[in-house]
Amino acid sequence: MRAVVFDAFGSDLQVRQVPTPAPPPGGVVLRVEATGLCRSDWHGWQGHDPDIRVLPHVPGHELAGIVEAVGPGVGSWRAGDRVMVPFVCACGSCTACAAGDQQVCERQTQPGFTHWGSFAEYVAIENAEVNLVALPEEMTFPTAASLGCRFATAFRAVVAVGRVRPGEWVAVHGCGGVGLSAVMIAAAAGARVIAVDVSPQALELARRFGAAACVTGAASAEVPLASPDAPAPGDAAPSLPAPHARDPRSAGGGPGVAADIRDLTGGGAHVSIDALGSPGTCASSIESLRRRGRHVQIGLLPGLTALPMNRVIGYELELLGSHGMAAHAYPAMLEMVAAGLLRPDLLITRTIGLDEAGPALAAIGSVPGVTMILPSKR
Missing domain, CATH: 3.90.180.10 (Medium-chain alcohol dehydrogenases, catalytic domain)
Known part of the structure; x- marks a missing residue:
C-alpha cells in the first residue's frame, strides 16, 4: 500500500x-x-x-x-x-x-x-x-x-468535562480544528463564546461558527459585547485588527489576552479551553477565568509546564483534562x-x-x- x-x-x-x-x-x-x-x-x-x-x-x-x-x-x-x-x-x-x-x-x-x-x-x-x-x-x-x-474531543470537553451551560461565557484559546469545533459546540449549547487566535482568517471562521467576540494574539480585543447581558452567540462583530503572522506554536496567549477576556465578560469566563497546547495559551486560559471557573486542557503540552497556581488556589479554579x-x-x-x-x-x-x-x-x-x-x- x-x-x-x-x-x-x-x-x-x-x-x-x-x-x-x-x-x-x-x-x-x-x-x-x-x-x-x-x-x-x-x-x-x-x-x-x-x-x-x-x-x-x-x-x-x-x-x-x-x-x-x-x-x-x-x-x-x-x-x-x-x-x-x-x-x-x-x-x-x-x-x-x-x-x-x-x-x-x-x-x-x-x-x-x-x-x-x-x-x-x-x-x-x-x-x-x-x-x-x-x-x-x-x-x-x-x-x-x-x-x-477533534470534533469528538471538543464535544466531550465542552459538554461532559467543561459542563457548559446556556448563558455562560466560554473562552476558546486556539482556533485550529479542535478549537473551532469547541466554538461551534459551545455556541450550540447556548454559551457566549470568545475565540482567541493570532490568525484573522481563523477568527473569521470562529465568528462564522458562533463566536460572539474575538481576541487577537496582539492582545487587541474586539468589543462587540458591552456586558454579560450582551447579545447571544452568532451576532455580528466588528472588523478584525490588522493581520498578524501566525506562529504555529501560538494562539496568542499572554496576560493581555486574559485581561481582555476578563473585561469582555465582566470578570472572566466561566469555562476556558486551551485548544492549542502551549505554556502561554494554558496560562492565559487559566488567567481568563472568573472565580470558581473551569479550565479544560485539550491541546497537548509536552513536558512540564509552569501554571499560575496562586490564582488557581485563590479563585478556587478547576483544572480539567479531556482526552477524546x-x-x-x-x-x-x-x-x-x-x-x-x-x-x-x-x-x-x-x-x-x-x-x-x-x-x-x-x-x-x-x-x-x-x-x-x-x-x-x-
Missing part, C-alpha cells in the same frame, strides 16, 4: 510502498477513505509522543473508512461496513473500560502513535467491538473522519449532527492527497480550518 512514512523524528515525510497490515485478532483492517491532518500528528512526527518507539513510522489517527478485512473473534462487523474510529482505541476489559471510561483505557492503542496510522491506504484497528462506530448513510467520509478526534471520547458516547453527538445543530462538515476547508500530506503536516496551522487527506486522491 501507499503510505506517508518518516524514518527519524523531524525528518522528511515520504510517500512510499509499505506492507499492507493484516487484521489482528479481535480487530479489523480498514480501507482509509479520509483522514484528518491534526496537530497531534505534528507532535508525533517531532518526537514529542513516547508511544512512538519504533521507526520508520506512519502517522495519522483521525479517520473513517470501510472494513476491508476482519480478524478472528469479531462478530459485529463485516467487510464493506462504513465506520469511523475514536482516536483512543480501548481494550474493553480494563477497570477504566468497565466503568465506561474507554477514553482513558489503561491499555489503549492509538493509530499513528502505538502503531502505524492512517496516512495510508489501509490501517489496522484493534478491539473492533468497542472501537468502531457505524457511519450514518448520509454522512460523508471526510465529515466522519473529523469526528474521530469513547465510541459508546457518540450517539448524542451524532443526533445533534443529524438535526443540523452541529455542522462538522463546515470545518473542512481543504482536501489533499497523500502526496501533499507531508508538506501540509510540516506547515500545520498555516491553513485555517480542517485539512482532510483522501488517500485515493491523486
Whole structure:
C-alpha cells in the first residue's frame, strides 16, 4: 500500500510502498477513505509522543473508512461496513473500560502513535467491538473522519468535562480544528463564546461558527459585547485588527489576552479551553477565568509546564483534562449532527492527497480550518 512514512523524528515525510497490515485478532483492517491532518500528528512526527518507539513510522489517527478485512473473534462487523474510529482505541476489559471510561483505557492503542496510522491506504484497528462506530448513510467520509478526534474531543470537553451551560461565557484559546469545533459546540449549547487566535482568517471562521467576540494574539480585543447581558452567540462583530503572522506554536496567549477576556465578560469566563497546547495559551486560559471557573486542557503540552497556581488556589479554579471520547458516547453527538445543530462538515476547508500530506503536516496551522487527506486522491 501507499503510505506517508518518516524514518527519524523531524525528518522528511515520504510517500512510499509499505506492507499492507493484516487484521489482528479481535480487530479489523480498514480501507482509509479520509483522514484528518491534526496537530497531534505534528507532535508525533517531532518526537514529542513516547508511544512512538519504533521507526520508520506512519502517522495519522483521525479517520473513517470501510472494513476491508476482519480478524478472528469479531462478530459485529463485516467487510464493506462504513465506520469511523475514536482516536483512543480501548481494550474493553480494563477497570477504566468497565466503568465506561474507554477514553482513558489503561491499555489503549492509538493509530499513528502505538502503531502505524492512517496516512495510508489501509490501517489496522484493534478491539473492533468497542472501537468502531457505524457511519450514518448520509454522512460523508471526510465529515466522519473529523469526528474521530477533534470534533469528538471538543464535544466531550465542552459538554461532559467543561459542563457548559446556556448563558455562560466560554473562552476558546486556539482556533485550529479542535478549537473551532469547541466554538461551534459551545455556541450550540447556548454559551457566549470568545475565540482567541493570532490568525484573522481563523477568527473569521470562529465568528462564522458562533463566536460572539474575538481576541487577537496582539492582545487587541474586539468589543462587540458591552456586558454579560450582551447579545447571544452568532451576532455580528466588528472588523478584525490588522493581520498578524501566525506562529504555529501560538494562539496568542499572554496576560493581555486574559485581561481582555476578563473585561469582555465582566470578570472572566466561566469555562476556558486551551485548544492549542502551549505554556502561554494554558496560562492565559487559566488567567481568563472568573472565580470558581473551569479550565479544560485539550491541546497537548509536552513536558512540564509552569501554571499560575496562586490564582488557581485563590479563585478556587478547576483544572480539567479531556482526552477524546469513547465510541459508546457518540450517539448524542451524532443526533445533534443529524438535526443540523452541529455542522462538522463546515470545518473542512481543504482536501489533499497523500502526496501533499507531508508538506501540509510540516506547515500545520498555516491553513485555517480542517485539512482532510483522501488517500485515493491523486
